[in-house]
Amino acid sequence: MSRYSPAEIEAKWQQAWQEANIFCARRDEARPKYYVLEMFPYPSGRIHMGHVRNYTMGDVVARYKLSTGHNVLHPMGWDAFGMPAENAAMASGGHPKDWTYANIATMRDQMRPLGLSIDWSREFATCDPEYYGQQQALFLDFLEKGLVYRKNAVVNWDPVDMTVLANEQVIDGKGWRSGAEVERRELTQWFFRISDFSEELLEALDGLDDWPAKVRTMQENWIGKSRGLQFAFGLNDGPDGHDRVEVYTTRPDTLMGASFIGISPDHPLARQLERERADVAAFCAEARKGGTTAEAIEKAEKLGFDTGLTCRHPFDTAWELPVYIANFILMDYGTGAIFGCPGHDQRDHDFARKYGLPIIDTFLPMDAEHDIEAAPYVPLKSERVRYTRIVAGEEAQTGEAGVEAAIEFCETNGVGQGVTKFRLRDWGLSRQRYWGCPIPVVHCETCGVVPEKKENLPVQLPYDEGGTPIDFGVPGNPLDRHPTWRDCACPACGAPALRETDTMDTFVDSSWYYARFTAPRAETPTDMAEAEYWMNVDQYIGGIEHAILHLLYSRFFARAMHICGHLPEKAIEPFDALFTQGMVTHEIYQTRDVKGRPVYHLPEEVTEGRLADGTEVEVIPSAKMSKSKKNVVDPSTIIAEYGADTARWFVLSDSPPERDVEWTASGAEAAHRHLARVWRIASEIAQTPGEADPQADEALLREMHKTIDEVTKGVDSFGFNAAIARLYAFTNSLAKSQAGQAAKTTAARTLAQLMSPMTPHLAEDIWSLLGGAGLVATAAWPKPDPAMLIDETVILPIQINGKRRGELSLPADMDKSEVEKAALAHNAVVKALDGAQPKKIIVVPGRIVNVVV
C-alpha cells in the first residue's frame, strides 16, 4: 500500500478493535470510571451529519478518557417510540414496529463504519418490551409513591383524528394532519407530579457548574418562580357556595388601581353560572374554542363577558368591581382569577377601553407627566415613583422591594398573604396513541383504577387485531378499538376489566435511558450496584433544542427514581456536565418559479452559480439541512468517498463545537487531503533513514511537547477546532523538519496519538506503520515534558506607549532589570526617548515590554 486508503484501513482497524473487545465496559472498582453519553437518536430512517458531529464529539471524549486510564462507558441506543412511525404506517400501510426496527437496522449499519468506540453490547431501543416493561414497573412505583396521578385537564383535541395533539402539532388552530379545528377539551389524564419539585429543580440548577449557563437560565425561566399576594375579593350576591373570588397577583402594589375582576371560563364560579344561565354558557363555549398554542392565543381577540356580579374591594368594601369572564385567563395558573389594573398593565388597559371600565393610577412617574387614559404607566424595574392613592404623595420603589412592601402592608391589614408560585405545571403524560409505552393500569367497574401487577409486565402492545393487521388508516387510537387487547382481569378483584389504552408521552422513554444503560439487561429498571458505580453521566452531549423538556424531565425522573430506590442519591442530578453542540448546516440553492415561490436545487445541478439552462441561482448560506430544501449531505456518501476519518475530522475542525458548522465540499476535500498528507509523511518517515541532527531534533521535539500540551488542553475543554489547528501546524513543522529518523518517528507517533480521538483509524495505521506497540486506542496518552515547554530564548515584543515598535530575542530566564536594560538599548526606544528618562517600564516576563515615554 503506497497511498492513504481509508476504505482499507478503516475496515481493518475496526475489526482489530472488535477482536480486542476494548470498548466493552465492565464494572472495575480499580479504575476510575467515565460515563460519556450523547443524546440517543430517533430512528427516523437515515443518519445525518448532525448525528455524525454529535457522536464524533462524544467519541473524542470517550477515546481520550480511555487513553488516560479511565474505565469508559460509551453506549448507544434508540429513542424508538413516536409519531413518525405511526404516520409512516398511515401513509404506507405498514406497521410502526416494522418501520422502526428496519430504520434502526439501517441507521446502525450507517453508524458502525464511523468507528465509534461504542459498547454495542448495551444497545437497546425504547420500544423493546424489555425496556418499556421496566418503564411500566417504574410507573407503578411512582404511582405507589404518589409521584403520578390522574386528573382532568384541558387539552388540544383533534375531533377528526380523535386524539390529543401536542401544542407543536396545532397549526393556526387546526390539527396539522386532519386540518380540523382544534377544540379545547377536558380529559382525564395521567400527570407526573413534577411541580412538587419546582423549588428543588430550581435550586439545584446552581450546582450544575458544568452546564451551559444558557441552559440553566432557560430552565430557570421555565420553572418560573414568582412572588406575590394571594387574597380574596368578597363577592356580592354570588350563586350558592360562592361568596368570594381568590386572586393571585405579583403586583399587589397596584391593588388600589383595580377596576374589574376577571375569571377564567373554566373557573368554578364561571362553571356554576354556565349551568344556570344560557348567555354565560354561550360565551364560555366560544371562549374555549381555539387551541392553547402561543400562536392561537396571539391571534385570539381578548373577549370579556360582564356577569353582572360585583366584588368588594378589600380596602374599601363600598368600592364595587364588576366581575367579567375573560377568554385570556388561564385556569391552571395562579387561581384562575385576576384583578384588572388598566392603569399599569397594557392588556388590562386594552380591556378597560374596550368595555368602558375606569382607568385608575396608583402611582405616577416622579417628575414626568403621564396621561393614564392614553396609555398605562408601567414603571421600569426599581424605578422610583410617587403614590397617588392610599399613601398619596409618598415616594416608593417599584420592583421587588415595592412588591414586598405591599405584601407586608396587605398582610398587616388582614388582606391575604404573600405566596410563592411556580409556572412549572405537572407533566401530562397520556397520549391517545398506539406507538408508545402502554400505561400499565386497569379500569375495573368495582375497584376503579387499579395498577397492573408487576408480574404481568410488560403490558405489551398488540401487533395485530386478532389475526388481521392493525389498520393505521382509521382515525383514533388502535388500542381503543382492538377487539381483545383491552379485555383483562382486574388485578384486585379478578372481575373482567378494561386496560388503559393511553400510552406514555415519548419524553418518558428518554427520561431514564441513561440509567438503564448502566445495566441494560437487569430484571429491574436498574441494578443499584451498577448504577452506584457508573452514575452519573460524566459528560452528556446533545442539541440545545432539548435544553428544557428532556433535560428537565430527566432531572425529575432521576429524583423520582431515587425516591423509589432505583438510583443512588448522588444521581438525582444525573448529568454532571452538559455540552450542547451546534448543527451542521449547508448552503441552499434556490430559484423562483413563475409565481415567485422558491424552488430548491441539489448541489450537483448548480455550476458556477447557474443551472444547466443558465438560470441564476441564489445561494443561501448556513441553513439547517432538510430534505425539502435539498441541502442534505448523506454521511454514507461521504464515508464512501473519503472515509469516516475525513467526515469526523471535518465536522470537528471548522467551527467551535457549540456553534453551527457549515458543510462545504471544499472543506471536506481539504480535510481528506490533509489526512492523506499525514499518512504520506508518516509512511515516508518509516521508509527514509536519516541521521540525527541535534539542533533539528531538539526543535522538533520541543514543538511536539508544546503540541501535546495544547491539544490535551483543547480536547479537555471541548476546544476541538483549536486542537485541530494545532495539529495542522505541527504537521507542517514535521513535514519541513530536517530532524533525523528517530526524532521524526517519535514526533509522528505522537501525532498519531494526538489525532487518534478524532481520526482513530488513520492513527492506528500510522502507529503500526511506525512500530508503535499494541493499539493506539489503548496506548497511554502522551504527557508533555514541562522542561520542553519552556524555550531558552524568547522573542519579546517591545512596545512604546502600548504600541509595538520592535522586538528583542532574549534568554527566557533573564532578569527583569536586564530585560529593562536591553529594552532601553533598543533602537526604537532610544529614538523615542531622545535622551529623556522613560516614565515607566513594564516588563511582563516572557510576554512583553512596554516603555512609557
Added chain:
RNA sequence: GCCCGCGUGGUGGAAUGGUAGACACAGGAGACUUAAAAUCUCCAGGCCGAAAGGCCGUGCCGGUUCGAGUCCGGCCGCGGGCACCA
C-alpha cells in the same frame, strides 16, 4: 414585552488584559509535468510607499488601564429562548 447570547479579513475562525488575524477554505504567483491531476514553494486585513517603513484597523460612542477584540457604561445590528403567566 421579558430573559439570554453574539458582532474580528472575501469565508470559517484563533487570541489566561500583553506581537490581532494562528489554523483552514476560497484566491493569486511560481516549481515539477508534453499536459493535466497530485504534490511542493511563496504571497495575501486596509491605505501610503519602489523598499525600509509609516498610518489605520476586532459593529458604533465613551470609560478603566502602562496596555482593551478581551473589563465597564451607553447605542446600533443580528440570533436564540420564553410569554394572554395575573
